[in-house]
Amino acid sequence: AVPQKKDPFPGQAPIPVERVKKFVRGDVDKVDALSAWIGQYTLLMVESAWLDTDIWFDILFSLLQYFNLNLSQFGPYRLDYSRAGRHLLLGGRRGHVSCIEWQSKALISEINVMEAVNDVKWLHNEAMFAVAQKKWLYVYDSKGVELHCIRKFNDVLRMEFLPYHFLLATASSSGFLQYLDVSVGKEVTAIGTKMGRLGVMTQNPHNAVIHLGHPNGTVSLWSPNQKEALVKMLCHRGAVRSLTVDKTGMYMVTSGLDRKLKVYDLRAFKPLQSYFLPAGAACLSLSQRGLLCASMGDVVQVYRDVWGTSVKKPYMAHRVRGAVAGLAFCPFEDVLGVGHAEGFTSMIVPGAGEANFDGMALNPYASLRQRQEWEVKTLLEKVQPDLIGLDPSMLGTVDRATWQQKHQERVQALGFDPLAHEKFKPRRRKKGRSSSGAVEKRKRKVAHEDQRVKKDKYYFH
Amino acid sequence: SISIQVRINQSSSLSSSIIHVLFSVPRNYDPTLHPFEVPREYTRALNATKLERVFAKPFVGSLDGHRDGINCMAKHSKSLSILLSGSCDGELKLWDLPKRKCVRTIQAHDGFVRGICSRFCGTSFFTVGDDKTVKKWNMETPGYGEREEPLSTILGKAMFTGIDHHQKDATFATCGQTVDIWDEQRSSPVRSFSWGVDSFSCVRYNPVETELLASCASDRSIVLYDMREATPLKKVVMKLRSNTLCWNPMEAYFFTCSNEDYNLYTYDMRRLNAPVTVHMDHVSAVLDLDYSPTGREFVSASFDKTIRIFRKDGGHSREVYHTKRMQHVICVKWSADNKYILSGSDEMNIRLWKANASEKLGLLSPREKEAHNYNQKLKEKFQHHPQLRRIARHRHLPRDIYKQRRELKEMLGSRRRKEKNVIKHSKPGSVPVVAERQKHVVNVE
Numbered sequence: 001a002v003p004q005k006k007d008p009f010p011g012q013a014p015i016p017v018e019r020v021k022k023f024v025r026g027d028v029d030k031v032d033a034l035s036a037w038i039g040q041y042t043l044l045m046v047e048s049a050w051l052d053t054d055i056w057f058d059i060l061f062s063l064l065q066y067f068n069l070n071l072s073q074f075g076p077y078r079l080d081y082s083r084a085g086r087h088l089l090l091g092g093r094r095g096h097v098s099c100i101e102w103q104s105k106a107l108i109s110e111i112n113v114m115e116a117v118n119d120v121k122w123l124h125n126e127a128m129f130a131v132a133q134k135k136w137l138y139v140y141d142s143k144g145v146e147l148h149c150i151r152k153f154n155d156v157l158r159m160e161f162l163p164y165h166f167l168l169a170t171a172s173s174s175g176f177l178q179y180l181d182v183s184v185g186k187e188v189t190a191i192g193t194k195m196g197r198l199g200v201m202t203q204n205p206h207n208a209v210i211h212l213g214h215p216n217g218t219v220s221l222w223s224p225n226q227k228e229a230l231v232k233m234l235c236h237r238g239a240v241r242s243l244t245v246d247k248t249g250m251y252m253v254t255s256g257l258d259r260k261l262k263v264y265d266l267r268a269f270k271p272l273q274s275y276f277l278p279a280g281a282a283c284l285s286l287s288q289r290g291l292l293c294a295s296m297g298d299v300v301q302v303y304r305d306v307w308g309t310s311v312k313k314p315y316m317a318h319r320v321r322g323a324v325a326g327l328a329f330c331p332f333e334d335v336l337g338v339g340h341a342e343g344f345t346s347m348i349v350p351g352a353g354e355a356n357f358d359g360m361a362l363n364p365y366a367s368l369r370q371r372q373e374w375e376v377k378t379l380l381e382k383v384q385p386d387l388i389g390l391d392p393s394m395l396g397t398v399d400r401a402t403w404q405q406k407h408q409e410r411v412q413a414l415g416f417d418p419l420a421h422e423k424f425k426p427r428r429r430k431k432g433r434s435s436s437g438a439v440e441k442r443k444r445k446v447a448h449e450d451q452r453v454k455k456d457k458y459y460f461h
Numbered sequence: 462s463i464s465i466q467v468r469i470n471q472s473s474s475l476s477s478s479i480i481h482v483l484f485s486v487p488r489n490y491d492p493t494l495h496p497f498e499v500p501r502e503y504t505r506a507l508n509a510t511k512l513e514r515v516f517a518k519p520f521v522g523s524l525d526g527h528r529d530g531i532n533c534m535a536k537h538s539k540s541l542s543i544l545l546s547g548s549c550d551g552e553l554k555l556w557d558l559p560k561r562k563c564v565r566t567i568q569a570h571d572g573f574v575r576g577i578c579s580r581f582c583g584t585s586f587f588t589v590g591d592d593k594t595v596k597k598w599n600m601e602t603p604g605y606g607e608r609e610e611p612l613s614t615i616l617g618k619a620m621f622t623g624i625d626h627h628q629k630d631a632t633f634a635t636c637g638q639t640v641d642i643w644d645e646q647r648s649s650p651v652r653s654f655s656w657g658v659d660s661f662s663c664v665r666y667n668p669v670e671t672e673l674l675a676s677c678a679s680d681r682s683i684v685l686y687d688m689r690e691a692t693p694l695k696k697v698v699m700k701l702r703s704n705t706l707c708w709n710p711m712e713a714y715f716f717t718c719s720n721e722d723y724n725l726y727t728y729d730m731r732r733l734n735a736p737v738t739v740h741m742d743h744v745s746a747v748l749d750l751d752y753s754p755t756g757r758e759f760v761s762a763s764f765d766k767t768i769r770i771f772r773k774d775g776g777h778s779r780e781v782y783h784t785k786r787m788q789h790v791i792c793v794k795w796s797a798d799n800k801y802i803l804s805g806s807d808e809m810n811i812r813l814w815k816a817n818a819s820e821k822l823g824l825l826s827p828r829e830k831e832a833h834n835y836n837q838k839l840k841e842k843f844q845h846h847p848q849l850r851r852i853a854r855h856r857h858l859p860r861d862i863y864k865q866r867r868e869l870k871e872m873l874g875s876r877r878r879k880e881k882n883v884i885k886h887s888k889p890g891s892v893p894v895v896a897e898r899q900k901h902v903v904n905v906e
Contacts, residue, residue: 164497206496247493358494359486380508383500395846396499415885418894 002073065335067105068321069344071096074112076325077339080129082122083163084364085331085353087142089129090344091120093325097131099142102330102337102346109144121159123182124166125375132156137170137180152187153178158201162208165383167224169210171198177210179224179385188385189224200240204266206249207392213240219254223388230390233269235262241280246290251307253292255281261294263307272307285336287329287352291315293336295324300338302349320345332357332364424449506843509836510852512819519782519818521801524556524811526563531805532573534792537600539583541798546811547574553588553598558801558813565602567609570594576624578633585612589621589635595643615648617641623663628671632688636661640676642688654686654693663705669713673730677703681903683718685730697733698904699726705749709773711756717773719747723869725761726901727773733905735898740771742778744865751795753816760802760816762790765862768804770816781856782814 236256322341572591
């Protein structure tokens with residue numbers, strides 16, 4: 001049995017009455033356990049200037065969202081929230097994997113895989129998850145039943161799931177980036193990056209490009225269509241510790257061993273901001289509303305608006321019980337999940353989650369029927385990996401290059417340019433009707449003729 | 462607005478509260494919640510195109526009963542469910558299309574039934590045949606015990622080859638050796654047009670400018686007439702003879718003629734010096750054509766055992782229908798509700814086809830309609846992408862027609878290449894560049 005520490009101050013802490021008054025309606029004398037608990041945890045809110053205003057939030061719901069899981073036996077915990085934010089997957093380094101419906105604290109399944117666990121990830125729905133174990137990649141059912149052991153994917157350190165492509169991207173310690181199509185179960189491509197151990201990985205949710213951070217300070221961008229990196233950026237003077245990309249695909253936040261936190265514009269690949277940290281942030285996470293969370297050792301700090309104005313101090317800070325190994329914002333809730341050496345902590349971060357979800361896209365309150373229909377629809381519109389590139393809307397642009405090439409070929413074949421026409425020369429009139437202004441006016445009448453599609457002219461298919 | 466019904470279990474421990482939210486679906490159209498718009502739409506368009514090909518089953522049924530090849534067909538002017546067809550043994554049949562049964566058989570002529578047309582009121586119809594007669598029949602079936610007799614018979618001097626009735630007046634036009642305008646009360650033509658031509662194969666009234674007529678003559682020409690004038694208006698002579706012509710019911714200054722040189726030509730009657738469009742895709746003489754009531758498409762029947770549907774301004778067909786059992790297609794009609802195509806061929810069958818091969822017949826639920834409209838729009842949006850174009854264009858053809866088509870394409874390609882080379886290697890401007898459409902008209906008189 002693991003020796004338990006004795007609490008030197010057993011029972012509830014004494015609560016200041018003024019604090020409780022703020023959050024309890026009616027008679028303050030009738031303070032019950034509920035309000036006592038609220039009073040204690042308002043410590044978190046008081047620091048921030050933003051929350052000095054009186055906001056009434058539903059005590060019941062927020063209470064359910066703040067909790068701690070003491071799991072000190074099985075090592076630092078990696079975590080993953082499902083896409084709708086209802087289910088949470090925890091993976092301890094020493095092999096403990098559990099999935100829970102975190103809002104009701106219902107345990108769906110809990111297993112020990114008897115091997116080191118490097119990373120855990122939900123697949124396309126809450127029925128399956130992938131665990132990167134010491135040697136190979138395993139896929140389990142939500143009940144903990146092992147479905148697949150994929151031996152082609154070995155020494156996987158980090159995983160990212162691309163939901164609209166049904167691709168699981170894995171980064172291995174031997175420098176291989178592999179993509180697995182989870183709908184058909186085939187490996188799409190294995191890219192030998194030749195850049196050493198791939199321990200830092202994230203995806204750009206806007207264009208499904210994988211970002212990898214390297215020990216020489218570079219960040220490389222990969223797509224399954226090319227064997228070379230799409231882009232390589234030098235970001236830090238030391239190793240890149242962690243990186244994250246926001247959901248619009250415009251900003252990338254990286255932190256490195258040079259104790260800097262940098263914000264880059266991803267469209268122009270230019271640095272925007274650079275902040276100094278006491279240590280390199282081991283984990284970074286961006287919420288749906290643009291809150292950045294960085295962890296250094298066992299301290300977790302939340303910053304607002306890192307890419308806008310220069311941030312002077314964090315929005316919130318919290319010390320957890322052990323060194324942080326995993327960090328994730330819950331999708332549609334104001335909650336931050338922290339996986340650390342002593343277990344898991346769920347923190348409330350007001351303003352982190354998107355309040356208005358779209359029922360037809362990700363619906364946390366979907367019924368069984370809605371979920372079934374949604375799964376079929378997303379499978380039908382699964383995007384092929386060929387279309388992954390830096391610009392996701394490339395298919396919607398006009399292909400001018402092909403037209404010009406074909407036109408050149410046509411000119412060569414015919415010997416003359418069939419679309420060429422003489423420049424319009426307006427007639428010179430007498431009696432002062434040919435002043436420069438009048439001539440320009442006559443020219444302007446015909447100026448749009450170039451844009452008109454004439455029936456006699458050809459156009460290519 | 463969201464209607465949420467919240468039920469909280471009043472249990473002792475707060476952590477075991479369960480909240481059920483009953484559904485109305487809230488929407489948020491923020492594009493960051495809906496990434497990959499273009500690739501997802503593209504995938505949906507691809508699926509829609511593939512499914513359209515999967516569901517493309519145009520053949521509906523066949524009307525069996527004639528004992529000789531079908532020569533001509535006519536639509537009832539008021540009813541969608543009646544079809545008149547005349548065969549090469551002089552037999553005329555009336556069909557009930559929904560039941561696909563023949564309701565009446567008349568031995569109308571000795572020899573071929575050359576033309577049928579129904580009167581605008583829908584109570585009677587006219588037939589012409591090889592026995593030089595024009596007969597008017599009652600649309601109603603004769604009662605029990607009564608014999609099948611025409612309402613009136615007109616004896617002509619020579620064989621008639623076609624007939625068409627005026628839209629509003631009690632006049633009709635026949636063609637044979639001359640184009641005659643008849644009044645229903647008279648037994649001799651009111652007016653006779655001829656222009657030194659041996660025979661006419663087809664005459665058609667303009668549906669909008671009701672006084673105008675057009676006819677196809679055996680000297681490879683198309684002649685335009687005005688009923689009020691004494692002489693024909695205009696004539697355009699082409700390289701090969703036209704078999705039939707049809708006026709566009711919506712844009713009635715256009716008419717399309719089906720030619721022996723495997724093409725169809727759409728002319729503007731105001732400018733006959735060159736056709737507006739040349740429709741190329743058949744591999745043998747085009748025998749008949751009919752416009753859709755929307756005026757946007759037409760169907761053509763050819764000696765090469767296929768039916769093709771063309772868009773009114775399309776140089777190539779959008780659809781081709783063929784069956785092993787269908788031999789040379791002599792006549793074709795597009796039903797007045799724009800949904801069906803009827804083809805009569807010389808193996809004694811009339812076939813019923815869908816105008817849109819993958820259309821679901823019958824009543825569609827609102828969701829089905831919406832899904833259908835969405836898919837149509839998606840296909841239209843991505844139609845130029847090469848993968849989708851390839852799938853949408855693909856049609857299976859019988860081997861002979863496929864090979865013949867390839868051969869014709871090669872022949873045309875080599876002719877064009879030669880012209881380009883001649884232009885390229887001559888003094889610029891010395892050899893005129895002639896567009897395809899200018900090449901088919903010989904003369905306009």
